Amino acid sequence: xxxxxxxxxxxxxxxxxxxxxxxxxxxxxxxxxxxxxxxxxxxxxxxxxxxxxxxxxxxxxxxxxxxxxxxxxxxxxxxxxxxxxxxxxxxxxxxxxxxxxxxxxxxxxxxxxxxxxxxxxxxxxxxxxxxxxxxxxxxxxxxxxxxxxxxxxxxxxxxxxxxxx
Numbered sequence: 001x002x003x004x005x006x007x008x009x010x011x012x013x014x015x016x017x018x019x020x021x022x023x024x025x026x027x028x029x030x031x032x033x034x035x036x037x038x039x040x041x042x043x044x045x046x047x048x049x050x051x052x053x054x055x056x057x058x059x060x061x062x063x064x065x066x067x068x069x070x071x072x073x074x075x076x077x078x079x080x081x082x083x084x085x086x087x088x089x090x091x092x093x094x095x096x097x098x099x100x101x102x103x104x105x106x107x108x109x110x111x112x113x114x115x116x117x118x119x120x121x122x123x124x125x126x127x128x129x130x131x132x133x134x135x136x137x138x139x140x141x142x143x144x145x146x147x148x149x150x151x152x153x154x155x156x157x158x159x160x161x162x163x164x165x
Contacts, residue, residue: 012037063116070109082109090128095135104131 013031017038020027027036072078080098083105087093093101108127115124137143 011035014039060116063113066109066113066116070106070113090132092132092135095138096131097138100134100138104134107131 012035013027014037015027020036020038069082072082080102083093083101086105086108087101093104096104108124108131111124111127115121137147
């Protein structure tokens with residue numbers, strides 16, 4: 001049985017989850033600002049999905065801003081200000097040593113620009129998660145000492161055979 005949809009901006013659209021699975025790209029394009037309620041069989045609760053796609057203009061704006069900020073990071077007097085601004089948004093950055101904080105800011109802006117160019121922000125979320133985990137490591141001085149001590153064998157040594165359990 002075909003389904004017909006009325007496109008009204010900023011509305012809730014209800015449709016079967018199987019339809020969404022088959023036509024997700026077209027539906028997300030048709031409803032960029034709408035809330036999609038996906039109905040399941042057997043009376044199970046509905047699942048709500050909101051499209052997080054940005055318009056082309058939004059992507060270009062994010063890309064331009066991240067490019068400008070990346071260029072400003074090249075100037076040492078401004079790089080601390082940009083890192084401080086990012087720290088306001090991501091308070092865990094305060095746990096990173098100052099030079100590492102600058103490296104974090106540079107990488108975040110590079111990945112933000114690349115993500116904006118694609119209109120997909122999964123890599124940015126992964127980068128944020130990685131840097132947040134790095135900040136957590138810096139809260140444990142014993143772990144930092146272990147991870148930063150010199151390694152006696154340049155290649156890391158022999159790899160043990162896997163257990164045959």
